[in-house]
Amino acid sequence: MFVTYLLRELRRRMRQAIFIALGLALGVGLVITVTAAASGVSAGQGTVLKSLYGVGTDITVTKAPTASSGGGPGFRFGGGKRTSVSSNVLVGGGLGTLKSSDVSTVASQKDVSAAVGALVLNDLKFSGSFSPGGSGGGSGGRSAGGSGAFNANSFTVTGVDPADDSLGPLASGTITSGHGITSSEANKNVAVIDSNYAASAGLKVGSTVKVGSGKFTVVGIVRAAQGVTDSDVYIPLARAQALASMPSEVNTIYVSAASATDVNVAASAVSRALPGATVTTSSDLASQVTGSLSSASTLASSLGKWLAVVVLAVAFGLASILTVSAVTRRVREFGTLKAMGWTSRRIIRQVMGESLVIGVVGGAVGVAIGYAAAAVVQAVVPPLTATTGTANQHPGGLARPAAAAAHTVSVHLSAPVSVSAVALAVALAIAGGLIAGSFGSWRAVRLRPAAAMTRVV
Numbered sequence: 001m002f003v004t005y006l007l008r009e010l011r012r013r014m015r016q017a018i019f020i021a022l023g024l025a026l027g028v029g030l031v032i033t034v035t036a037a038a039s040g041v042s043a044g045q046g047t048v049l050k051s052l053y054g055v056g057t058d059i060t061v062t063k064a065p066t067a068s069s070g071g072g073p074g075f076r077f078g079g080g081k082r083t084s085v086s087s088n089v090l091v092g093g094g095l096g097t098l099k100s101s102d103v104s105t106v107a108s109q110k111d112v113s114a115a116v117g118a119l120v121l122n123d124l125k126f127s128g129s130f131s132p133g134g135s136g137g138g139s140g141g142r143s144a145g146g147s148g149a150f151n152a153n154s155f156t157v158t159g160v161d162p163a164d165d166s167l168g169p170l171a172s173g174t175i176t177s178g179h180g181i182t183s184s185e186a187n188k189n190v191a192v193i194d195s196n197y198a199a200s201a202g203l204k205v206g207s208t209v210k211v212g213s214g215k216f217t218v219v220g221i222v223r224a225a226q227g228v229t230d231s232d233v234y235i236p237l238a239r240a241q242a243l244a245s246m247p248s249e250v251n252t253i254y255v256s257a258a259s260a261t262d263v264n265v266a267a268s269a270v271s272r273a274l275p276g277a278t279v280t281t282s283s284d285l286a287s288q289v290t291g292s293l294s295s296a297s298t299l300a301s302s303l304g305k306w307l308a309v310v311v312l313a314v315a316f317g318l319a320s321i322l323t324v325s326a327v328t329r330r331v332r333e334f335g336t337l338k339a340m341g342w343t344s345r346r347i348i349r350q351v352m353g354e355s356l357v358i359g360v361v362g363g364a365v366g367v368a369i370g371y372a373a374a375a376v377v378q379a380v381v382p383p384l385t386a387t388t389g390t391a392n393q394h395p396g397g398l399a400r401p402a403a404a405a406a407h408t409v410s411v412h413l414s415a416p417v418s419v420s421a422v423a424l425a426v427a428l429a430i431a432g433g434l435i436a437g438s439f440g441s442w443r444a445v446r447l448r449p450a451a452a453m454t455r456v457v
Contacts, residue, residue: 211235
């Protein structure tokens with residue numbers, strides 16, 4: 001009897017039921033779309049941070065450069081003769097240095113699960129000739145009235161510790177050819193090359209690349225995540241320290257916290273252990289991300305959520321008003337039913353049942369709208385950009401190493417619809433139907449049979 005009467009009433013008032021269901025569906029669809037877009041933006045930002053920070057890295061430790069840590073090599077020309085110069089050197093300006101023992105100090109701190117050091121360098125190769133034009137000599141390749149021509153090329157080199165490849169600059173990349181640097185190769189002249197640099201320089205596995213004064217055999221090609229190039233060439237940390245004349249030194253320490261909730265505690269412990277160092281967490285780096293990705297994140301987290309709340313409130317209010325209006329138009333019907341012996345509880349159950357069915361239908365339609373809108377967002381929205389860090393120069397005029405320089409990443413926005421978002425949407429639709437039904441049933445039970453029967457023709 002209940003189901004038969006319910007279905008009959010819904011068929012009789014099909015247009016009104018559809019209108020209420022569509023109102024709920026639009027609100028629910030917007031909630032799903034905003035939730036999916038926010039999840040996509042969050043995932044995109046996470047991708048950027050992993051690309052720049054390294055997979056599993058929660059904290060990085062660096063140090064501000066000092067006067068002795070920067071600057072390029074100096075040269076003195078003199079004698080009034082044309083001088084030819086050719087050199088290939090590794091310079092480490094742009095980041096201050098830390099002791100290798102500091103890595104162990106960081107690793108021993110509370111809530112730190114692992115730490116690994118790296119040495120970020122610039123390989124500078126230049127050649128040319130210079131003719132002094134006046135008496136005396138100048139330093140740095142300059143002299144009054146002199147002339148000359150120089151060619152300079154540089155690329156970034158990072159010395160990595162092969163003992164722990166789950167942290168550090170190589171952790172976020174994918175080896176596409178060959179293999180990574182193994183522990184047995186910690187003191188060998190082997191290198192892993194970034195795929196973009198390998199393509200531009202014509203390098204492949206088995207090729208030889210010159211780094212500083214040494215020649216290295218390419219054992220692997222790595223593709224950096226999301227096109228971010230942390231470095232062009234990766235070599236064993238011990239070899240980088242030897243070639244750069246920086247024994248037992250690093251300039252970046254990558255740290256993994258024991259858990260996500262322990263990052264701030266671990267960062268504080270590291271700061272106390274190394275008072276002169278700069279300790280940066282992933283949340284600090286996230287706050288520095290700029291570009292369209294950051295704008296989308298702000299929009300999704302503020303305007304989008306408030307818009308969803310407003311639309312939901314309007315949808316629920318509209319459904320409630322329409323349901324109450326429908327009950328008012330059915331005053332003679334409910335009066336007759338009461339006169340026939342229907343109790344207030346039975347009438348409430350009937351109205352709530354109709355509202356519940358409308359809410360379920362609205363939820364189902366809203367889920368479909370949400371999926372379709374999320375697919376449109378993913379297909380139509382252009383790739384977003386994210387920039388983090390600041391581009392700096394060290395005193396010698398060389399570009400600051402990639403790990404400390406500004407990075408711009410292009411991220412394709414995805415809009416994944418999660419099961420939890422669908423469940424929330426259906427729950428909201430059902431709640432909206434029940435809220436509307438509660439107002440309608442409250443109006444229905446207030447009807448007195450005698451007053452209602454006076455309206456019966």
